[in-house]
Amino acid sequence: xxxxxxxxxxxxxxxEVEALPHxxxxxxxxxxxxxxxxxxxxxxxxxxxxxxxxxxxxxHEFCGRVSAVxxxxxxxxxxxxxxxxxxxxxxxxxxxxxxxxxICENLGFVGEICDGGFAExxxxxxxxxxxxxxxxxxxxxxxxxxxxxxxxxVRRLNVPKGDAVILIGxxxxxxxxxxxxxxxxxxxxLFADRNANRAELVARICGGSRVTLDKTAxxxxxxxxxxxxxxxxxxxxxxxxxxxxxxxxxxALALVGISHGRLNLDPNILVERExxxxxxxxxxxxxxxxxxxxxxxxxxLLEFGEVLASLDEIPDAYRRLIEGRSDKLKTVxxxxx
Numbered sequence: 001x002x003x004x005x006x007x008x009x010x011x012x013x014x015x016e017v018e019a020l021p022h023x024x025x026x027x028x029x030x031x032x033x034x035x036x037x038x039x040x041x042x043x044x045x046x047x048x049x050x051x052x053x054x055x056x057x058x059x060h061e062f063c064g065r066v067s068a069v070x071x072x073x074x075x076x077x078x079x080x081x082x083x084x085x086x087x088x089x090x091x092x093x094x095x096x097x098x099x100x101x102x103i104c105e106n107l108g109f110v111g112e113i114c115d116g117g118f119a120e121x122x123x124x125x126x127x128x129x130x131x132x133x134x135x136x137x138x139x140x141x142x143x144x145x146x147x148x149x150x151x152x153x154v155r156r157l158n159v160p161k162g163d164a165v166i167l168i169g170x171x172x173x174x175x176x177x178x179x180x181x182x183x184x185x186x187x188x189x190l191f192a193d194r195n196a197n198r199a200e201l202v203a204r205i206c207g208g209s210r211v212t213l214d215k216t217a218x219x220x221x222x223x224x225x226x227x228x229x230x231x232x233x234x235x236x237x238x239x240x241x242x243x244x245x246x247x248x249x250x251x252a253l254a255l256v257g258i259s260h261g262r263l264n265l266d267p268n269i270l271v272e273r274e275x276x277x278x279x280x281x282x283x284x285x286x287x288x289x290x291x292x293x294x295x296x297x298x299x300x301l302l303e304f305g306e307v308l309a310s311l312d313e314i315p316d317a318y319r320r321l322i323e324g325r326s327d328k329l330k331t332v333x334x335x336x337x
Contacts, residue, residue: 001018001020001119001120002017002119002311003115003118003119003311004315005017005055005056005057005058006044006045006051006054006055006057007054008048008051009044009045009046009047009048009051010046012045012058012318013315014311017057019121020121020123023068023069023070023123025071025072026071026072026073026127027073027125027126028066028068028069028073028123028126028129029067029069029121029122030062030064030065030066030067030082030084030117030121030123030124030129031065031066031067031120031121031336032063032064032117032120032121032122032335033062033063033064033065033138033141033142033334033335033336034063034138034141034142034333034334035059035061035062035063035117035118035142035332035333035335036061036062036142036146036172036330036331036332036333037059037061037314037321037331037333038060038146039258040060040109041059041060041111041318042321042322043258044058044112045318045322046322050109050112051112056111056112056114056115057115057117057118057119058116059110059111059117059118059119060084060086060109060110060111060112060116060117061117061143061144062083062116062117062122062142063082063083063132063141063142063144064081064082064084064122064336065080065081065082066078066082066129067121073126074126076126076129076131080131081132081136082130082131082132083129083130083132083144083145083287083291084110084117084124084144084145085129085287086109086111086128087101087107087109087128087282087283088108088110089104089107090104090107091127093105093106099284100284102152102281102282102283110122110124110128118311118314118333119335120336130291132144132294133291133295135295136294136295136298137302138337139301139302139307139332140297140298140301140302141294142332143294143330144290146172146173146176147176147290147293147297147301148286148289148290149280149282149283150173150177150290151180151286151289152280152282152283152284152286153173153231153256153280154177154184154185154231155286156254156278156280157229157231157252157254158252159181159187159229161187162186163187163229163251164187164188164189164190164222164228165185165187165190165230165231166192166227166230166243167189167191167192167202167208167231167233168192168193168232168233168239169192169232169234169239169257170191170193170198170199170202170329171193171198171234171329173233173257174191174202174234175202175206175304176304176329177231177256178191178206179202179297179300179301181206182205183293183296183297188208188221188222188225189207189209190209190210190218190221190222191203191206191208191211192210192211192213193210195324195327196210197327198328198329201303201304201327201328201329205304206300213243213246215246227246228247228248228249228250228252229247229251229252229253230246230247230252231254232255234257235255235259235260236257236259236260237260237261237262237263237264240259241263241264244265247273248273249275250274251276252275252276252277253275253277253278254278255280256280304328304329304330305328305329305331306326306328306331307332307333310333311333314333317331317333
């Protein structure tokens with residue numbers, strides 16, 4: 001079968017690999033229908049930071065059809081349409097036992113600790129496989145995992161009714177946070193991104209306004225009302241510092257981007273203005289809720305995404321995305337029906 005495998009930083013290959021055997025006990029085989037490229041895939045390609053197996057089939061955002069079921073699997077049968085949980089958690093450590101599997105002490109991710117979805121087939125523990133509404137477009141079903149990440153961040157931020165929120169970074173997670181807030185929250189939404197076209201797209205779909213990270217621009221957009229809540233989906237330390245500077249007291253900034261570098265931060269800013277920094281890592285129990293929301297969000301999600309027709313296009317897509325040559329929020333590869 002065809003697969004896209006990461007050998008080392010900068011070394012991604014499309015190649016033929018052996019077909020998967022019948023799944024072992026507790027596992028299922030999935031014929032992959034669609035898979036999305038995540039910012040963490042690009043980060044791993046650029047830096048090799050999370051490479052633990054060489055080579056490994058990349059990709060952790062995907063959906064498909066169950067084509068084989070191992071022994072001791074309940075609740076899944078051949079033909080089921082499914083989305084995938086990307087978190088390869090142990091289920092035994094103190095974090096897992098307390099319900100926080102997203103910070104499992106032994107946490108790995110599909111596409112790193114085990115082969116992922118940039119292939120014609122994938123094989124995973126049944127506990128990481130969830131059925132979805134059969135009418136969903138596969139491009140949309142492949143977005144279940146990043147939508148769960150965004151839902152976790154939105155819930156962690158816990159914005160009070162009526163409060164405005166600024167979304168810093170209009171890539172996949174920032175845009176999905178905005179989309180969720182547009183459906184689940186009633187306050188004004190502001191969007192900031194260096195790519196003005198992408199920010200305009202997200203603001204239009206979510207019913208918000210594009211702004212720059214400037215106090216005057218933000219106050220004008222809010223007609224002078226207070227801004228207490230923000231989501232940073234860039235990981236850029238300068239953007240985080242600018243976001244903090246924009247916030248009035250008594251609010252919070254949710255950090256959901258992968259960062260490079262360190263903050264130059266006076267903690268008295270947080271103390272005196274009572275601003276909370278909230279770390280958001282993956283998701284806890286949000287994936288089933290995210291899957292349930294997909295039909296409601298389907299039209300917007302289709303507008304967010306660009307669709308590639310083949311696994312062969314992935315290496316070029318990596319380069320294009322790293323260079324910032326895309327105004328869309330999500331690149332999805334259609335692999336099979």
